[in-house]
Structures are given as structure tokens and as C-alpha cells.
Amino acid sequence: MIESTDPLLRVRNLRTSFDTDRGVVSAVDGISFDIKPGEVYGVVGESGSGKSVTALSIMGLIDSPGVVEADAIEFRGEDISGYSDAEMRDIRGGNISMVFQDPMNSLNPVMTVGEQIAEVVRHHTPVGESAGFWRELSRKYVTGTDKESDSWQRAVELLDTVGIPDPKERATEYPHQLSGGMRQRVVIAQALAGDPDLIIADEPTTALDVSVEAQILNELLELADEFDVSVLLITHDLAVIRETCDRVAVMYAGELMETSNVQELFNNPQHPYTRGLLQSIPRITDDREWLDVIEGNVPDLINKPEGCPFQQRCNYSFDMCDKPLERHRVSDDHIARCHLHSPEVDTAAHDFDTEATGDRSITSGDSGIIADGNGGDDL
């Protein structure tokens, strides 16, 4: 298990909104979570739940008309939420790097993969090669990258590390010459090139086949371990979360509904949304004739309902659901944002019991409202 040291990344009350013609879209609506060193932290959510926007907000990559506000985004104890773009540039790629969803579009089609990795090496590691503007331009358009240089050698080495055969040769090729799986390996190599402490992987395998997905996920996790990097893994696929993450946050309509360590989330989900999601997944091992379904659609992010965003689709909704949500501790490492867990609510009276999740039993946690700023607590 993970030692409970100071969090590597601490996000408090992050809100990201976009001013559009139709109104203000609250893509991310007040989320807080911590990522510990060495941890693989999962954020799971359906499309439009705000999980990618969360990643881009942390990286400072949200452009106008997007507005990012946060009480704190602390990286290794330092609040980076107020950093200028120039200050963020050292963080990006050097301390926190990203792996994007579609490896075809996220790699530059007119640059060799080697150069795309080597430039990260030059910018963020002490190889002693100039990464100044004119020097870099002349590398791109005039001289080409020096194949003897340390940064290039390092790029080749990284390609080898991520399991690309003939890395020397492959480094000189262009993205379109590689297969989808290979491209995503290149993207991972690129993310590792700056010796980061945290990799944010945004749906890294969604564009790939299952067989390739397994290869890429394994590679990513092994490397994270080897390089001692934490991973923030964003996905819509609960199964991917289960097999890769230590802790997980379930996101819905821009808010975190439930956070827990992975084991407990799957064995003992405590939010009706999480339960519904788990039950609607078809499985190889089950023989149900009908799948359980969450009726309805995700709410409009412009006019979100007061209180719980899930209330209209929830089987358990009751008169408290339009009150502002609070965080309730279910167990040590497990928090749910649902009024059913309020101390004053009799859970049994709402039929919210163990039956709903088959043989999964709810551990009686010390339910209680958690005050803000309680270090280490998520949501």
C-alpha cells in the first residue's frame, strides 16, 4: 500500500467554466482530491462529466473563454494555481506530463518521433544542449536533430524502454508510419522524457483495441513504477480503473460523487450513481437477461439542478436531494457525496441497502460530514 505522506498533488475546490452563447457551462464544479506519491489515481466518468477538463485545468491548458478557479492546486506543497504561463512551462512536461487519448492526432505529423521526444529531454533535463528558440528552429528547419546528441540518444533509449523494436530506426520515422499501439508508446515515452513526478493520462487506450489496450496499460504502469511516477488516469471504463488504480474518484456532471480505494469501490459502492454504473456494465461472467439501466440522460451543464446533479436519474431520490451536497465518510478511505449517508437519514428507509449490490455489503463507516480543508480527504 501507499505510505501516507504529503500528497504529491492536492486540488481544492477546482471550478472550470466556459462562457458560451447559451450561458455559462460549469464543466468542473468544485472538485477536490489528493494524489499521493507513487500512486495510480483514477478518475472515471461518462462523456461530458468534466474529467478531461479537470486534467487540462491542472496543467493550465484551458484557453479563453474557459475560466479556471481553485482554492488551491498544490504540487509538492506549492500552490501552482496562480502561476504565470512562463512558470507553468517548467511544470508542464518536466514535473507533470500528459498522455492524450488519440495518439494519431496528439503527435505532430511533420516531426520525427525521435525529435518530439528529444525536445522534451532538452527542455526539462540537464543534458546541456541549448533549447533556445532559434537553436530549436534551426534544428527543425535547417540542421535537423544531431543524431549523436545526448537528447537524441536519450529519446532512442526511451523508445527502447517503452518496448519499441529497432528504436534507432523508429526514432527517425514520422507518426503516420507507426501503428496505433506504437504511436501511443511514443506518446508515453514522450511523457517520461522530462523525468516527471506525475503523468496525467487522459483516456490513453480509448482509441485502441482491447488487445493493444492491455499492452499499453501494462507498459504505462510498469514504467510508472520503474520511474517512480504517480499517474492520474482518466477513463470512462471502470474495468480499466479496477485493474490499474489504487484509488478512484467517480465523476458526474462536473462533480465528484464518490472517492474510495479501488477495492472498496468495486466491492462496496456507496453512491447510487456508482452502483447504477457498475450494474449497467455487461459482463462475461453474468447471465442476467436484462441489464440494469440508469434511465435518462446526463443533465445540461448550463442549468444544473440545485443540489445533487444525479437526482433526476436516481432511484433513491428523496426530499433532501435538492439541498447542497456534503461529503460523507463511509470508511477510512471512502467518501460519498450523497444525502443518503447523512447521519440524520435512515438509509434502510430508502431501500438503499446491501440488496442493491448483490453480495456486496456496506461496511458501517463512521458516517459524518467532513469539514473542508481536512488534509488528505478527497471530493
Added chain:
Amino acid sequence: MSTSLSDIVKTDRARIFGIRTDLIEQFVDTLQQDLKAKVGLVIVSVFILAAIFAPELTPYDPMAQEYGVFQPPTLSGAHPLGTDSYGRDILSRVMYGARISLAVGLGAVLFGGFFGVLIGLLSGYYGGWIDDVLMRAVDVMWAFPWLLIAIMLVAIFGQGFWNVIFAVGFAYIDDFARITRGEVLSVREEEYILAAENVGLSDFEIIFEETFPNTVAPIIVQFTVLVARAMLAESTLSFLGLGVKPTTPTWGAMLGQGRTFLTQAPWISIIPGILIMITVLGINLFGDALRDAFDVKEGDEA
């Protein structure tokens, strides 16, 4: 279930124009918000009105050589834009000139657009050897710049209104064919075309009911861009003496004739020149607003 009248009107409008109604609404929005669009619309309107009502509005006979030569423009005087070397009223002449510009601009682009869109639709939809043959033909057309076609036509058949329309319009067949074909190719990737086939629609229905309406926005934008370019082409031909007829008042010809008196009476050249500029600018602004509203990529021209 009841359908409101406005719903029906909306649907019908969409069907008639083959444009999604929100495209029209979007354009109206753009018109209201965008200064560029407003300026463009005003210029285009003034130009079209002047052209249509030239016979009613012109103070003098554009051909009459009786008002004294080289009278400079005086806004308060009898000849606000002055007179030319033959003593003809320039204001009347430029208003008639607008008619030629408009007729050639629209005529040439309609001509090129009709054949080009047809070629593009067939070529893009059927692909294979039909595409090969049609696009090679378009390549040959394109290797003849419009000016060369005009030169050959004038050399063979002499000057004339229809020759100008044909020469200029012919050159736009390839523009329209390429842009339509490109759009059709991307629309053809969409599953709704397969779905239409699956429903049992004929090729004809699929091409004209399902495909064409989805390619229409960039074609409209191209249309305005090329009307502007056709007017420039007409003025160039007239300037070179290859245009409609030497005696007909056209802006290009007036400019060309006035060139001899540049130092003596610069307004004879400059007035039609500025008018060409303003009108073409107006159409371009208008086209640009359309492009913004329809969100068409300029790369589509390629």
C-alpha cells in the same frame, strides 16, 4: 400531436433551400453582430439596386457625347462624377457599367457553378473511373487559365457578352467541381449516406436529396467569392479590350480608356477603379460573413 405553423415553415424552408434552418439563423445572427457583414450587405445592396434600376435612375444618356469634355467631378454640379474625354456623363456610365459587372459576375458563376457542381457530385459520389475521367477533364480545363480561354474565344469569335460569360465561367467549373467533389467525398464517409442506401433510396435521390444539401454551405461561400473574382476578371478583360464591346460602358473599359488622360483627367480612370474596388470588397465582405456563419474552412478551396 400538433405541429405549430412555425415548425412547418421551418421544415419547409430547410427543404427548399436544402440548408439547415439554423444555418440561416446563424447567418442572420452574424449579420446583426458583425460590422463586416453589415458593410458588405449595404455595398452589395446599393450595387444591385443601382444596376437593376440604372435606366430609371441615371440622369443622362450614358452614350450621349454632349456634356462638355473633361469636366471634373463636382458633388454639387450637374455632373457629380464629371465627364470623360467624349463629354459623356460618368455617373450615368458607371451605373450602366454596374449592370455588365453584375450580369457577367452572376452569369459566369452560375454557368461555372452548374457544370462544376454537377461534375463534382457525380465524380465524388461514384468515384472509380467516372471520377478519373471527369477529374482529368477538369485538370485540362484548369490548365487553361481563364485569360487564355478568353483570348482564344475573342480571337476566334470576336468580342461579345456571352463570350465573356463563357470564358470567365468556364474557368470556374474546375473550382466548383473540386470543392463539391471534396465535400461529397467527406459527406460520403458519413454513415447517413449508407443509411439512405439501406432505406432503399435511388442513386439520384441519394445524390440530390441526401448529399447535395450537406455540401451546399461551402458552395454558397465559393459562389460569392467567385462572383467577386468574376467581376475582377470582367474588368480585366474590358480593360484589355477583350470584353463585351468597346462602346458599352463597363468599368474596366472606362478605366482603360481613361488611362491615356491619367495626368490630365485622372478621375476618368480612378472613379471606375474605385467602384470596382468597393463593389468587389463588399461582395468579399459578404462572402466572408457567410463563411464565418457557415464555419467553412478556407482550406476547402484546395
Added chain:
Amino acid sequence: MTVSEEVEEPGRIPDDPLLRAEGVEKYFESNTGLIDSVFGNEEYVKAVDGVDIAIGQEETVGLVGESGCGKSTLGRTLSRLYEPTGGTINFGDKDVTDISGSELRSLRKEVQVIFQDPLSSLNPRKTTREIIGKPLEVHDLASGQEKRERVEELLEEVGLRASHADRYPHEFSGGQRQRIGIARALAVEPELIIADEPVSALDVSVQAQIINLMKRLQDEYGLSYLFIAHDLSVVKHIADRVAVMYLGHIVEKGPTSAIFKNPQHPYTRALLRSIPSVEGTKGKREVLLEGNPPSPLNPPSGCPFHTRCPEYMGEECEAETPTLKSVVDAPGEIGPPDGTPIDVTGDTSKAEHTVACHWLEEDAEERRSNDPLTGD
């Protein structure tokens, strides 16, 4: 050697199938330039390369495989959206391989397709009413007031409201759009619906809605489905029989229970193993399939899977393309061949569970000792 018992259960090969295709091929030319054809430089992508498949009345056949394996192409060829390059397709007792014109149009009334991308498969310039009404019009099923009512009925049948009829596709969510696609397919009251990855583009919670809807409609209308998917767990849930495709070939097919409980082809087994699961304890997936499928432009010789096969046995695999052979199912776990596969007869047309792999000819002991999936 056991002979399979005659049991009345889903998964049996239909005696009198609704659709029967034999040796279906679909090749695409990869270069169509004038100059290339002049110099004879044409290359073919063998997207579908000799496939036999049958779909019975009210049956659901699942077709699974990785992207680019040709499953969508097969679906489109069977529905005659694509013209087959070779083989025969029979619908009912009619040969529909080469039909065109009005005959093809009447086939469209029997066979409908649901597409993968619910946005792309609906014309953005048409209202829902026009989209669903068009098939009624084309096949002279209803017009005027009757058509209006039928469209609204269909909308309600698929879980939308009649008031949705005058909206445009972009005004709906992904799941709702897919419902419109289903309503359009349903409009002509077809016998067979070919569903090409109908839920792949949807969110998890919406996937379940659509799958349940499709099952309900099957019961109500007595539909047959060819359900194409890359997700085995979805197929498990809806299909009676499953066919696994790799690089244009069907490598294994059989009743759903047989495929999932006793998969015999190394590819099927590897694929099953690589499915991420939401159950059990946390653990990494085994990587059994290295690399990517080879290009169909230049497919490997012999068994198409030999380049990635964890049970590659040597020259034989490269030399000869294995044909589908019948196996008899015995109970067993996923993966290990506890029930020894036995070559029954040469006649595979009635066989329940068939596999195309050279291993089938080998001794079971021999195979087990070579099997990386047995866990030794």
C-alpha cells in the same frame, strides 16, 4: 468421441436459416488511379476473405473482432450495401448475391442496418420525422396522415416522445440518436437487422439502455440480429451464437456458451483473456496478443493469425490456411482445453461449434503442453 445431443436451446444452428452466406468475399482496390490501372498496379485489400455464416429466424448472431478485421465490411456486404466480390448470399429461399434495382429495393424492406455512429448515421439536414418517414415512403408503406402517425408510434416504441419528431439530430443526445436509428430500421418491419457496433459510441449507462431496447424489440417483432461488436461482454449478453473474425476470416464460431466457456481458437482465447473486468481482485491483464493485426493489404500466408499466435506451432501454420472444423463441446473453464477438441466430421454445415486452427489435428496432450494459457 461424443456426438452432440439434440437439444432445444438457443445456439443451435438453424435448420432453415433466414440468411445464409457462403464463401463471401469482399475485396477493395487500394489504388484506383488511371495510371495505376494502366500499369496494372492494383492492389487488393481482402477485407472479407471467404466467410460462411447463417442467421436463423429470431436469432441473434454476434460477430466480434478487433478493428480492421472486416466485421463491418461483412455486415455491409451481407446487407448488400457493398457488392460482394465472391461467394453467395441467400435470404430466405432467394439468392440475393447479384440482385439490383427493384429486387434490391425489396430486400431493403427485409434487411435493415443500424450504424455505429448515431450522429453520423442521421442526415443533419433532416428532421426526425423525415428520417423515419423516408423508408415508409420509399416502400409505399404509409403516406400522409398515416405516415405521421406511424412515425410518432415508432418514436414511442423506441422510447422517445412523439413531440421529438420535428427536431433535428443535433438536438438529441447520443443514446436518443441511436434510438432514432433503430426506429428508422424498424419502420419497414424488417426480418433481419444488421447492427454494426450499435453501442460502441455510447456511454456505459446508455449502452445498457440500448441493448435492453434491442432485446425487447426482438421479442416483440420477432427480429433476427447480426450484432457486430468489438466488445465480447456486450455480445455475450445479447447473442445466441457468436462468430469470431480475424483479418477477413471467421476463425471460430459456435453457440455463445461454447465460445465463452470453451473457446478453442488461440485468438478467441487470447481475446477473452484481454477483456478488462469489473469483478474479482485487482490485477493486471495478461498480454497474450503482442503487436497489432497485420495489414489486410498484405496478409500473412497460411493461418492469418500465425504472426501473433501464442500457440504458434511452426511451418504448418505458415504453409496452409486452416479450414473450419467441428469440435464437440465439453464443459470447461475459459482457456484451458479440458474438453479435448475432437475433429468430428468433414461436414461442418450442421456443426455447432467450429474452429479454424491446425491444433485441432493434434493430440490433446501435445496441445496442452504447448499451451501458454494453461497456467504452467
Added chain:
Amino acid sequence: MGMRRYIAKRVGHAALVIYFVATVVFIAVRSIPGDPARLMLGGDAPPEAIEALRQELRLDEPVYIQYFYWMRDILFGDLGESIFNNQPVLDLLIGVAGPTLSIGLVGMAIAFLIAIPAGIVSATRRYQVEDYLATLFSFIGISVPGFFIGILLILVFANRFEFLPAFGYVKPQEGLVTWFSHVILPALAVGVPYGGIIMRMTRSSMLEVLNEDYMRTARSKGLSPRLVLYKHGLQNALIPVVTVSGILFAVLLGGVVSVEIVFGIRGMGRLLINSINRRDFPVIQGGVILISIVFVFMNLLVDLVYTMINPKIKYGGGE
């Protein structure tokens, strides 16, 4: 598709197009109503002269023989003789190529040098002063005919300030500075309309590139905005610009011909216009074919540049 194959295909393609152009010109001249020879020489020409011309043009032979000779002659560079002064057409055309090429090439250079940087600045400084200035330039470019720009330039630079020559052309052999001073004004008149279009193209292409995923990736790597733009964006943005620059050579050509008239330069345009007035068909035919050849070859050149900046073609993988 590999680069060699792509280029071979393009060269073959160009040859085919030129062949068809020659054929079309042949058909066009043969389809002149009436007797071309009479038409060329005018109504009152003596019958012997008409007959001589008919023989010279092989009008008395069957059409396919005429076609054969026509193609053979073109292949050997024999474009006939001018009816007006009996000089070989090829010599006439070569004689006027210098000024036309000078104006066209310098004009193109001016267009690219102004338009591409302006387009980039305009896209990156969207809705700021720089963008509006660049957009104004491009709108003037696409709205003003080259000959009118020429006239304005003469009025301003030649007539008013008198520091640049308004008329004529001087060969570069007679002094580069004099050559340039004669070429610069017409080249500007030709280059501004062409540059206007290129600038708009660059701007919109750049705007599109700015939205690409790989630009976000580049930012996520911690590169400075300048580096992201010029190292990761520029080449991608130029790919469609290069394509269009070839398609729009026709705009350039229209400019060159009319601008030659304005500046009184004895170039290709002037020769062609004069030949039309004199009904000097052989010169017109030759001119049309030669310009088409140059046109096709310029585009071939554009294709080569395209292969250089688009690695998908250079290293295979289709267009």
C-alpha cells in the same frame, strides 16, 4: 505511396495534361467557322495568298494528318511562323518571356514575403490591431484588380514623386538596379492581389492548426508559445497554402498581362493582345500552349515543394 512514385505520377500527369491542352487548341482552331486562312488574312486578301496559307497550315489535308503534323511540330518546338511578320513563333515568344517572367516571379516573391508572415501574425494576434491591418491588406488585395493598382502606383511613385520609372523594361544584363527599378512597380501590382489570397489562406490554415491536438501536446511539454507556433505549427499550416498557391497561378497570370499593358512593357501579354488584334493565329496558339506548359510546370514545382513539406508523401502513407 513513396515519394518517387508520387513524383513519377505527377510528371506523367503533367505530360498528359499538356498533351490534352495541345489537342484542345488544335480542335479550337479547326472549329473556327469558315475558312481559317481567309479569316486570318482578312476578307480582301488575294486568293493565292489564302491558298498558300491553307497549304502552310495543311488545311487541305485530312484532319488526322493535320493532327499528326501538329503534334510532331509541337514536339520539336516548331510553333509555326507569325502571319504578321513571318518570324518563327517560338523566337517571338522567347523574346518576350524575359519581362513577363521577371514581373511574375518578382511579384510572386513579394506576395509570399508579405503574405505568409502577415497571415501568421494575423492568426496569432486574432482580433488585435495586427490582425485588422493584415486583414485590410488582404481584402484590398482580393478586391482590387492588378491594373488599377498599377495605375495608382504610376500616379504616386512615377508621376508624383518621380523616383521610379513608369514605363518600359530593362534587361537584367544592363544593370540589376535599373532592372529592378523597372520591375518593382509592375511586380507589386501583380503581387498584391495574389498575396491577398495567400494571406487569407495562411491565416485560416494557421487558425486551424492552432486548434489541433498536437499543438496542445506541444504546450503540455512546456514549450514556449513562440516555439509551439513556429516549430510545431508553421510547417503544418503551410501544407494547404502550398497547394492553393499553385491553383491560383491563374490570378497571377491575369495580373501580369494587364499590368504589362499599364506599364507599357513588351511582354507575353502585350504580344498576345496585339496578335489578337492582328488575327495572328499561330502566335496566339503558340502563346496559349507555352503559357499552359509553364502553368503546368509551375504546378509540378508546387507539387515537389509539397512532397518536401508533407512527410506523408515523402515517406509513404498516402495523401
